[in-house]
Amino acid sequence: MSRSPRHLRPFGSLEAVRRAVISCERCPRLRGHCRRIAAIKKREFRDWTYWGRPVPGFGDPLARLLVVGLAPAAHGGNRTGRVFTGDSSGDWLYEALYRFGFASRPTSISRDDGLRLTDCYVAAAARCAPPDNKPTTRELESCRPYLEAEIRLLRRARVVVALGRVAHESYLKAAGLWDGPRPFRRPRFAHGALSRLPDGNALLCSFHPSRRNTNTGLLTRVMWHDVFRNARRLVDAAPERPRRSRAVEMGLE
Numbered sequence: 001m002s003r004s005p006r007h008l009r010p011f012g013s014l015e016a017v018r019r020a021v022i023s024c025e026r027c028p029r030l031r032g033h034c035r036r037i038a039a040i041k042k043r044e045f046r047d048w049t050y051w052g053r054p055v056p057g058f059g060d061p062l063a064r065l066l067v068v069g070l071a072p073a074a075h076g077g078n079r080t081g082r083v084f085t086g087d088s089s090g091d092w093l094y095e096a097l098y099r100f101g102f103a104s105r106p107t108s109i110s111r112d113d114g115l116r117l118t119d120c121y122v123a124a125a126a127r128c129a130p131p132d133n134k135p136t137t138r139e140l141e142s143c144r145p146y147l148e149a150e151i152r153l154l155r156r157a158r159v160v161v162a163l164g165r166v167a168h169e170s171y172l173k174a175a176g177l178w179d180g181p182r183p184f185r186r187p188r189f190a191h192g193a194l195s196r197l198p199d200g201n202a203l204l205c206s207f208h209p210s211r212r213n214t215n216t217g218l219l220t221r222v223m224w225h226d227v228f229r230n231a232r233r234l235v236d237a238a239p240e241r242p243r244r245s246r247a248v249e250m251g252l253e
């Protein structure tokens with residue numbers, strides 16, 4: 001019997017998703033871009049060996065908070081191999097996660113800096129750094145099975161923070177909530193907006209902490225902290241789902 005293509009087979013664990021992401025070659029434009037960036041480098045990072053591959057999600061398999069961003073930065077995640085690491089967006093994100101008790105330290109510098117996330121998992125709509133930070137619709141669709149799998153495997157997740165409009169749309173599509181179920185009305189994107197999803201989970205929106213948004217004041221530190229303060233409150237108030245075996249919770253079964 002012929003087997004379905006690898007990317008269409010269900011993933012059995014977060015580790016399987018991670019391995020598949022790292023070796024993915026489905027978007028030639030993005031793969032070429034990431035390799036070129038990794039070869040040319042930026043002057044200030046010339047001593048680094050760039051990761052140059054797709055960047056997997058990162059965090060606690062038992063997370064109740066899922067953060068979804070857009071894509072790795074060319075000289076951030078594409079350099080370090082950890083999502084949201086090594087750029088100003090990452091500085092904003094991990095500072096807030098630390099402040100509200102989800103991270104062991106306020107900065108994320110490299111894959112081996114000792115950072116641990118507790119009750120939080122960070123993923124992205126696209127796993128390869130796109131030119132001009134703009135993945136195409138087709139590239140986002142190609143990458144969506146990874147987010148779908150993570151949503152399914154993060155069985156304890158109760159709160160989602162979507163960073164930016166693209167992440168918001170990608171999460172709703174990956175969760176099967178873009179076109180239904182009826183009479184559920186698709187949540188609109190607005191900074192600070194909180195929606196209750198049909199499965200009882202909470203969806204919080206934030207502007208993406210890109211340099212353009214933070215430098216122009218569209219997103220201030222106060223606005224940003226309010227989102228994660230709200231996420232902390234929602235996580236702490238969320239009822240526990242029925243317990244499963246630890247192996248299942250860890251995404252190992």
Ligand code: SF4
Nearest residue numbers: 024026027054128143
């Ligand atoms: S963006 Fe996603 S689907 Fe495309 S090559 Fe990278 S990991 Fe694969």
